[in-house]
């Protein structure tokens with residue numbers, strides 16, 4: 276990033292904390308989440324099973340946790356719970372053991388974004404590639420048409436929390452569950468199938484996060500190729516990292532949370548080049 280982002284001290288903000296999950300709240304949270312994604316070091320892990328090394332949290336209020344907000348949300352009894360895992364999925368075969376040997380998975384996080392998501396979708400359509408979009412609930416609520424467009428093109432929609440709070444694992448159990456439940460609700464409301472995959476903000480995992488994901492029927496997914504495109508390191512850097520992918524890798528990119536023009540430019544050359552190398556793109 277061009278300028279180090281000052282880590283702002285946590286200042287309790289009761290207004291947001293008490294904000295119930297409502298449409299008005301969604302608009303407010305959407306703006307806040309966008310600010311958070313673009314201004315913080317959005318630190319996804321570096322492909323190793325460890326939490327993000329540089330969590331930043333200038334967008335600090337956690338999800339609104341209000342018992343009344345749970346009304347109408349998917350409940351464990353309404354979804355197929357799965358067994359909690361002790362680590363996330365890092366490679367295609369961790370999730371899809373019968374995937375072809377040349378399978379590779381592209382995951383695209385933090386959208387949907389009205390500027391970048393349509394361009395990414397057009398690019399994927401051009402090269403007949405299906406990907407997995409880890410969407411933020413507040414953005415999904417604000418751009419339901421894009422959620423429908425992602426699903427209509429055959430891509431998978433994964434749950435990436437309601438407002439992308441970091442460090443996610445440091446939230447209370449109730450907040451973690453509310454973040455996941457709220458996002459699940461708005462994604463379904465926007466018109467996508469109920470996600471069965473969950474990606475934690477920053478790849479920040481804990482037993483509580485695994486349990487919450489399982490409670491709502493979701494498998495935790497991570498990645499093993501990280502070009503750190505969120506930090507805008509330059510198109511050549513992003514391209515080089517993505518082109519180093521090996522069979523079975525899960526690639527991480529972003530279409531939301533800030534200026535993603537470098538990501539888009541890199542994908543324009545990377546997608547056809549990876550196809551030319553013989554990779555078969557699969558959704559997770």
Ligand SMILES: [Zn+2]
Pocket residue numbers: 317384385435439475476477
């Ligand atoms: Zn993210």
